[in-house]
Amino acid sequence: MEFFGAYQHRIDAKGRVALPAVFRDGFGEERVCYIAAETSQRCLTVYPADEFKLMVGRLQEAKREGRFTQRQLINFMAAVSQSSIDAQGRINLPEHLRDFASIDKDATLIGAANHIAVFPAETHSPEAALDDLIDVSDLL
Numbered sequence: 001m002e003f004f005g006a007y008q009h010r011i012d013a014k015g016r017v018a019l020p021a022v023f024r025d026g027f028g029e030e031r032v033c034y035i036a037a038e039t040s041q042r043c044l045t046v047y048p049a050d051e052f053k054l055m056v057g058r059l060q061e062a063k064r065e066g067r068f069t070q071r072q073l074i075n076f077m078a079a080v081s082q083s084s085i086d087a088q089g090r091i092n093l094p095e096h097l098r099d100f101a102s103i104d105k106d107a108t109l110i111g112a113a114n115h116i117a118v119f120p121a122e123t124h125s126p127e128a129a130l131d132d133l134i135d136v137s138d139l140l
Contacts, residue, residue: 001026001048003111008121010106015098016090017107019046023116024089031085035093036076037100044093044101044118051114093118 007020019027027033027048034052038045047055056077063073079100083091093103106121 002113003116004113006108006110006125008106008108008125011093011098011103012090014092015095016086016092017109017118018088018090019085019116020109021089023109023111024085027085033083033085033091035081035083035091035097037079037097038117041117041119042101043124044097044103045112046091046109046116046118047114 003023003026005020005022009017009020011017024031028050030049032049034047034049036045036047059073059076062068063070079097081092081094081097083093085091093107098104101118101120102123103118103120104122108119108121108124110117110119110124
């Protein structure tokens with residue numbers, strides 16, 4: 001499944017956020033996701049299990065190529081959190097990851113092809129996605 005679109009949702013008192021209904025099918029029957037910190041954009045990324053497994057394989061290959069150290073890989077993996085999608089379609093965003101991304105009460109969830117990017121609503125609204133579009137006409 002390809003994730004696309006931008007949606008704002010509130011974080012509840014337990015740190016849960018509802019996934020938009022259009023995103024939920026992308027997690028299959030397992031309804032499991034992996035949440036990681038994305039340092040370049042200071043946001044969170046939510047991966048379906050199959051995409052996360054592919055990403056880990058790419059990370060291990062990049063480590064073998066010397067693009068980063070074993071320690072960096074361990075640190076990245078230590079910060080990853082697994083969550084199940086509950087009956088109401090919510091996932092838990094752990095406090096340490098919400099703190100990393102400065103996500104407090106509201107979040108913007110953006111489909112980013114093979115994963116979902118989660119930003120603080122104060123810094124990234126659905127409308128802000130229109131500010132820096134790429135021209136895909138040359139690719140078509």
